[in-house]
Amino acid sequence: MAMTIHVDIVSAEEEIYSGTAEMVFAPAADGEVGILPRHAPLLTTLKPGEVRVKPADGGEEQFIYVSGGILEVQPHVVTILSDTAIRAKDLDEAAALEAKKRAEAALQEKAGEMELAEAARELAEAIAQLRTIQDMRKKKGL
Amino acid sequence: MAVGKEIRKKIKSIKNTQKITRAMEMVAASKMRKAQDRMFASRPYSEKIRNVISHLAHAHPEYKHPYLVAREQVKRVGFIVITTDRGLCGGLNANALKTAVAAMREWQEKKVEVDLCTIGQKGTSFLSRFGVNIVSTATHLGDAPLIADLIGTIKVMLDAYTEGRIDRLFLVSSEFVNTMTQRPRVDQLLPIAAEEPAEELKHHWDYIYEPEAKPVLDQLLTRYVESLVYQGVVENVACEQAARMVAMKAASDNAGTLIDDLQLAYNKARQAAITQEISEIVAGAAAV
DSSP states (O other), rough: OOOEOOOEEEEEOOOEEEEEEEEEEEETTEEEEEEEEEEOOOEEEEEEEEEEETTTTTTOEEEEEEEEEEEETTHHHHHHHHSOOOOHHHHHHHHHHHHHHHHHHHHHHHHHHHHHHHHHHHHHHHHHHHHHHHHHHHHHHO | OOTTTHHHHHHHHHHHHHHHHHHHHHHHHHHHHHHHHHHHHHHHHHHHHHHHHHHHHHHHOOOOOOGGGOOOOOOOOEEEEESSSSOOOOOHHHHHHHHHHHHHHHHTTTTTTTEEEEHHHHHHHHHHHTTEEEEEOOOOOOOSGGGGGTTHHHHHHHHHHHHTTTSSSEEEEEESSSSEEEEEEEEEEEEEEOOOOOOOSSSOOOOOOOHHHHHHHHHHHHHHHHHHHHHHHHHHHHHHHHHHHHHHHHHHHHHHHHHHHHHHHHHHHHHHHHHHHHHHHHHHHHOO
16 A cells, blocks of 8 residues: 555644645745655745645545645644735734734823713713703602 | 503613613624634644644754743733623623733732733723733724734734743633633743653654744744634634623523513502502592
8 A cells, every 4th residue: 555644734714624645745935845755854834835735545636725834744744834814024014013003092092082981971970860850850740 | 541651661671672682692692603613613723733833842953942942030021812892791801801910910019011912902991091011902803803913913022022022921811611601811822831742752853944943933933823812812702702692691581580570560550550540439439
């Protein structure tokens, strides 16, 4: 029987593929790699591209698109941790800046929001008092 | 007959409230199913990446990544606190925030300063009043949060750790035990505490890194932290829906008992009015 290797392809949001294969091709950072069973332990980043899996049962070759990620190879297991988002250093940086800005905005809003909440509470109290007074008047009038 | 007009009005208003709470309960129930599915769907990734990390911790890389090395002295710690965007979900946010505040107090008593990252509107508005330093925020992630929306928020904290501004990073989130129970918990994200690897891996070995150890590990460990936070966020959505469902069910039940009581009071008042009227008529007829 031909040697096989177990393949797991997962992304943070879901499991994409799991099964045994004869061979796996993946778009590694330094060029495409082909992984056969009993490959040496390898850890590499992936470029956006196509992962090809040749299933062990001789079925049709599977094509799976990944937008980058990480490939881990153990002698009998290949794990591909696929990214779901398009990642680039500048994009990540921009996202981080945005998160910081949101925090600052939230802190500044504090005063405004507090005042608003306070005012709403006072208003509710005033309305309740008015209503009680009206009710009392009505009862007296009856 | 104008008997018990106030009571009737009140019953009607409670019935309207009950309609709303019942609708919210049903919406939360159906959303909870989906949120749970999402929670389970994201599990394989965090399991797989945890495996890789535990392999890695036992390999002998020539390069030790800062995320894996614990620092002796702790001057400042970071917290990532996950809460919901909306309220009406029982004690879920209150419990998570109480746990977060208790954990932060503990550090503050040791004269360690705290940096905060909040995910979710509730935690943001509560903790901004609490007087700690909030460095990043993410809100309005919706029912199906995307990891892309979290990257920036987490990166602020990771950068702070890399640059030495914080020496530990913790995650406060709600754990989905079952529909009735959600438990707040605090986990340490950085430095990464790796699990004991399997026995057969205990000989000396290392990965081949392509292109080099540093960028590969950078990416891997960043993804690991992100996946943990993402898992927390997805779990929090499931918790939110479950908690809301239970809270709204309780509210609907309470509205029901309130209506029953009021109905009884109304009937009594009506009966008393009728009795009085009859006795007045009888008394009037007797007088004639």
